[in-house]
Amino acid sequence: MKSELVVDVQQKEISIALLEDSRLVSLQKESRNIAYAVGDLYLAKVKKLMPGLNAAFVDVGYEKDAFLHYLDLGPQFNSYNSFIQEALSDKKKVPNISKFKLSPDIPKQGTIQDLLQPGQQLLVQIAKEPISSKGPRLTTELSFTGRFMVLMPFGEKISISQKIKSTEEKIRLRQLIGSIKPKGFSVIIRTSAENKRVAELNNEMKTLVRCWEESISKMQRSQPPMLIYEEDSRAVSVIRDIFSPNFENIYVNEQETFAQIQNYVALISPENKDIVKLYNKDIPIFDNFNITRQIKSSFGKTVSFKSGAYIIIEHTEALHVIDVNSGNRSKASPDQESNALDVNLKAADEIARQLRLRDMGGIIVIDFIDMNKVEHRQTLFDHMKEVMANDRARHNILPLSKFGLMQITRQRVRPALDITTSETCPSCFGKGEVQPSLLFTDKLGEKLDYLVNILKVKKFTMYVHPYVEAYIKKGMFSLYGKWRRRYGRSIKIVADESLAYLQYKVFDDMNKEIDLKEESDFNSNQSKTHARQKHGVNEEKD
Structure with a gap:
């Protein structure tokens, strides 16, 4: 299977399309101008305590104060707070976390006023970006994300991704990380670390530890509110999560972003550095790779696929509902049962693609065409599990019920992508009359x-x-x-x-x-x- 990434850099946003055999399977749009992005660290000051909410409002420089709940302080808040206050009190010396004694965990049912007070300075991380009139949501459970691992100060745990199935590989990774991990840090080992060499993991561990040390050093030289640590550029942070050595090409239409992605690929996979290519034709990059047309045909209420069949996708507050229809199929099977199975199998392929493309999270209910034979229903269930195997989001698929409904629960990896395929007339703006x-x-x-x-x-x-x-x-x-x-x-x-x-x-x-x-x-x-x-x-x- 030929896999390619196409990165379209515009003034206001970056769009990243994943193609498999020239077919669009994933689309991510990230704003370029967004401030207070998830993962950024700020030196902030507590403005006001809200005992009724068991939370505090914190000044990070945003027009609306950010929100910090008691449960977002993290169990190791006592250790964190002691370290931060020590670093702020003596700005000539950076404390060594490896020599720092960890304190007991805070109680799960505690109150915010026992731990925070107005005017207190904190090093906080953005957990949720501002939405509408609400400010950002914060956490003091800090983390630094890399390609192979996530590094978290004030702990000693080593956790391994559940997607790594091999027991031998889990034991190898746990022993390896335990031998290179500095004292005072917890580590979450990501799926991409599977079968990686010691040198690669050690290099990334050192890079993440250096990010932590530089953040503390900058915090000591700053006054709140101040941005202390910023995640990689939006394009690099997205590619970090989806990059695969199997990619044949990564096309980018902007010089600066091209250089950032090329440097990142050269760092994590030097042998694949040349797959990053600068696109400089006059034709829009998404048009050149037939992505614009696929976006127009793939989003919307009705989505057609092979042989005239189609699916209808409806969204409600609590769930997504998908209805499968055979339509006016030109190549019908000899009998109704075989025809239903054929349409359902093709619909399963398209539904698996749509779930990734739109990032449809929560509960998804699919109304397939009714099939009477038990073996056909089992075939459809097995096929759906097979085509969903490449989905990065955690999901659970149930067999068809007696009503012919399949239920799927799926984790939302990012905010749902909502693209309107209908076009407002640029001449009349919906009034109904246009210029000649x-x-x-x-x-x-x-x-x-x-x-x-x-x-x-x-x-x-x-x-x-x-x-x-x-x-x-x-x-x-x-x-x-x-x-x-x-x-x-x-x-x-x-x-x-x-x-x-x-x-x-x-x-x-x-x-x-x-x-x-x-x-x-x-x-x-x-x-x-x-x-x-x-x-x-x-x-x-x-």
Whole structure:
């Protein structure tokens, strides 16, 4: 199976698509501008205690105070607090955690006012990002995540991923980590550590310990609120969790992110460094690999698959419901029972893909087409377990009930991905009336004139719907050729499948979008002067 990663870096977000034999099986979108990301460490100050909630509000610099519950302090809070206060009281000396004596665990039913007080300084970690009007959720149970392990100070435990099944390998890893682990740290061994050499694990252990030491040193030089430690870049942190030596290619369309990913791959898998490739074509990277089309067809209420069959996916507050339909199948089996089995097996393939693609967590109920034979029902159950075997999220699958329903529980790895496949008309914004389509190319011509002659932008790329691009470039004496002769050879018109029919975007030679919406019509010299000034163009003096 050919596995590839495609990384699309835009101004506001990074999208990472996993392809297996050119088929989209996983899509992750991460905001580039998000602050207070999960895993970041902050030096913070307790603002207010809330005994009724058994929690505290903590100032980490966010507009809303962050929330720290008693249960998020961690059982080793006494050890943690003693260490942090000692480090803050003597800022010339970094305490050695290996020589630090651990204190007894705090009681599970304790109260927040027994442990914290207003004004107290804490080193906290973001456990949940801000949502809507709520601030971040915090924890003082600190952890540093690597490719093969998670390092947690103030403990001595060694835990091993349940996905590692071999007893011999578990014993080997436990003994190995126990021999290289510094005193005062707990370690969770991740699935990717299976069959790894001592040198690889030891290098990562040293790297994570160094992150801890540098964080404490920076904390001593800082005043709250202050960011102390930041997780890897969003692209690297996602790839860290899904990277596999089996990947044949990783394509990235931005130089800085390309360098970060290449350096990371060179660190963890030097022999695979060359699989990271910089994509620099004009065609959008997702269009080039047929990902945009797959996103449009894979998200939404109804999803079709082979032979005319389809599934309907409905979401409720408590669960997800999937209904399987045979539709107008062109290649029906000779009898109804065989036809039902054939459709159900293909539906199972698509459902397993959809669960990963949308990250559908919680309870999933699937209404397969009814089958009377017990052996067919068992075949479907076994097949579903087989196609779900590669799913990284923990899940549990139950056999079909007497009503033909299959129940699945699945852990949510990240926030559910919600992509709207319907498009709002960019001309009428849902009002029902649009400008004449025939005049759309005239509008584009006006925009080109405005960009070149008013904003003085000489080199840019305009992205339009593929149908519009085909119309503009058709024929020997095309509109495209006319515009390039008039406005210069540095302008480009490129098709983008993600755009609506009458939608367009413009990017300058630095790949920054030029927003033309609010400058759509300038009816006075004053407005044109304002436009020039906004985009850094000076008026010419008479």
